[in-house]
Amino acid sequence: MLFNSTEFILFFPIVTIIYFMLPSKIRYIWLLIASYYFYMGWNPKYVVLLVFSTLITYISGLLISIVPSKTKPQNHTRIKRIIVAASLIANLGLLFFFKYINFASGIIVNLFSRLNISLDIPRFDILLPVGISFFTFQSLSYTIDVYRGDIYPEKNILRYALYVSFFPQLVAGPIERSKNLLKQVSKPVKFDFETARDGFMLMLWGYFLKIVIADRIAIVVDAVYDNYEYYEGWYFIVATILFAFQIYCDFAGYSTIALGAAEILGIKLTDNFNSPYLSQTVSEFWRRWHITLTSWFKDYLYIPLGGNKKGQFRKNLNRLIVFFASGLWHGAGIHFIVWGVLNGVYQVIGDMLTPLKKNAIKALSLNENSFSFKIYKCIITFCLVDFSWIYFRASALHVGNTIACSIFHAKNPWILFDGSLYELGLDEKNFRLMLYCIFILIISDICKRFGISIRKKISEQDYIFRWLVIVFSIFFILTFGLWGPGYNASNFIYFQF
DSSP states (O other), rough: OOTSSHHHHHHHHHHHHHHHHSSSGHHHHHHHHHHHHHHHTTTTGGGGHHHHHHHHHHHHHHHHHHHHHTHHHHHHHHHHHHHHHHHHHHHHHHHHHHHHHHHHHHHHHHHHTTTTTTOOOOOOOOOOTHHHHHHHHHHHHHOOOOOOOSSSSOOOOHHHHHHOGGGGGGTOOOOOOOHHHHHHHHHHOOOHHHHHHHHHHHHHHHHHHIIIIIHHHHHHHHHHHHGGGGTTHHHHHHHHHHHHHHHHHHHHHHHHHHHHHHHHOOOOOOOOOOOOGOOSSSSHHHHSSHHHHHHIIIIIIIITTTTTSSSHHHHHHHHHHHHHHHHHOSSSHHHHHHHHHHHHHHHHHHHHHHHHHHHHHHTTTTTTTTTHHHHHHHHHHHHHHHHHHHHHSSSSSSHHHHHHHHHHHOOOGGGHHHHHHGGSOHHHHHHHHHHHHHHHHHHHHHHHOOOHHHHHHHTSSSHHHHHHHHHHHHHIIIIIIIITOOOOOOOOOOGOO
């Protein structure tokens, strides 16, 4: 069930109305039923995987808590580690089979073929379960948190099952921590009109990002990237810049709708994006992009590897390992790994060049706090991040390499002025509308960066103004989104991960 589908538009109000009509003590059961129904809307049989991951991590949490404390300290710790390891193997094994088995077998076949050894490894005809990477990581964080003593194990299996399957963020995040979400589903709040209104406004912003901007940009980006043999140079530059905004609006759109839907239900989810393209370094970008995944890798991989406490070499190595894992998490393909490692390399090189940059700034008497210098750093960071997006969007590594080479040899800047861009699926009016909407997004992010909440400012106005804004927003989304050119209720990009 897509957020941008008629089914969800009917599903969510019904779930919300019944939720607040029920006694507080049993509301979580209704949300659990609704969440499983929501997930089964894609492929009912894969709900078994959700149940499996839930049971494994729930049981592991209980087992960790009942390990006899009277045993020797070393035995006590070892038993707990065995339980955690079993949970990790079971869940990651599930993820590996459904997401990476064909990728891994393909690599093995290719390696042996280079040695003139022929292997016949059968390929599995597997449909990737939607959201498996998200709910697997969310459930694993619970096991690890219980092992570390950060939280107490949840005794109520239905309440824990809701934590794993809460429908607004089930299939594409944000990846919530148990100490945030479990506490809230345990203590439901009363219906609050103002909170619900603010949540609805947040959902409208998410729909604007997805339906009006991301889906409109997708028409141009798909035209170029899916037919890369017929384009060159500046076509790829334009498409790659637009893809940066497409994936941002697509993923942030989903997260924003999820945050708004949860807020209407009285639940606060973690904000997944914080004006990422206004970052002045690649490291800062990753603190502002997909925040819950970045923090997951930091807490459960980077720090356990030693973080930055074992010298500069280990710090850089740990970074590369994390971004290798991040690339692999995003997709079973070499091009995803290249994308991830490239972002890690950016940060390693950035650290290595820090003394040189400081000396250059001092020698040139540049003011690091000046507006122009900050804009310069933002542009450089955007260019680096956007270049890596080539490999994220490309269908294969060789496609990404072809596009990257063509960009470096671009010789057709006239397409920016002769109307050629209007032949990529959007006419001139819709192309300009797309640019206007991107400008609105940038203004919104600038406001957010400076701590200005547009939603709060609207809420502070009189009720006539507030309702005019809501009605206008709905009309605008319907007119330029659902009823716009070539509209199709497409999946969110991150559903494939």
